[in-house]
Amino acid sequence: MACHEKELSLLFTDNERIARLNNRYLGRKGPTNVLAFPMSGGPEPGVDSGMLGDVVISVDTAVSESMDLGEPLEHTIDRLIIHGILHLLGYDHEKSEAEAERMEKEEKRLMDLYMEV
Numbered sequence: 001m002a003c004h005e006k007e008l009s010l011l012f013t014d015n016e017r018i019a020r021l022n023n024r025y026l027g028r029k030g031p032t033n034v035l036a037f038p039m040s041g042g043p044e045p046g047v048d049s050g051m052l053g054d055v056v057i058s059v060d061t062a063v064s065e066s067m068d069l070g071e072p073l074e075h076t077i078d079r080l081i082i083h084g085i086l087h088l089l090g091y092d093h094e095k096s097e098a099e100a101e102r103m104e105k106e107e108k109r110l111m112d113l114y115m116e117v
Contacts, residue, residue, distance in 0.1 A: 006052040008088075010081065015060040033061040034080045036087035055084030082110045 015031035022028045022035060038053040057080050066076040086103055093100035 005050065007050050008052050008085065009054040011054065011056045012059050013056060015058050018056055018058040018061070021056060031058050031061055033058055033065060034084045034087075036084040038088045038090075052085075053088040055081060055088065057081065057084065078114060079107070079111055082107055082114070086110075 018035060019029070019031040022030065022032050025035070025037070035056040036053060037056075039051040040053070057077065059077075062076045062080060063073060066073040069076065083103075086106060091099070091103040091106065093103045
């Protein structure tokens with residue numbers, strides 16, 4: 001899916017707010033690291049919009065992940081942004097093991113490209 005000339009909304013929030021969003025929109029309890037809400041997934045699919053969608057990141061969870069993984073917080077947040085954007089582009093690691101591997105591979109490829117810059 002091409003996403004030329006698209007806008008992206010990013011929201012950095014805390015665990016409390018992302019947990020509310022996670023419950024309200026996905027029916028899941030508790031906080032998560034990143035949520036993605038594609039513009040094309042609404043009640044009128046195929047609507048031609050300049051918006052790719054929304055990515056919501058819990059800074060609280062990002063800080064915990066950063067410490068757990070021993071990586072700089074900036075790296076963790078960059079990875080979560082890429083992860084969220086991939087969801088907006090239709091990647092879904094929860095569909096199947098093959099899709100999870102596909103998404104992980106693309107996430108790593110994009111992070112490697114980003115780290116080169």
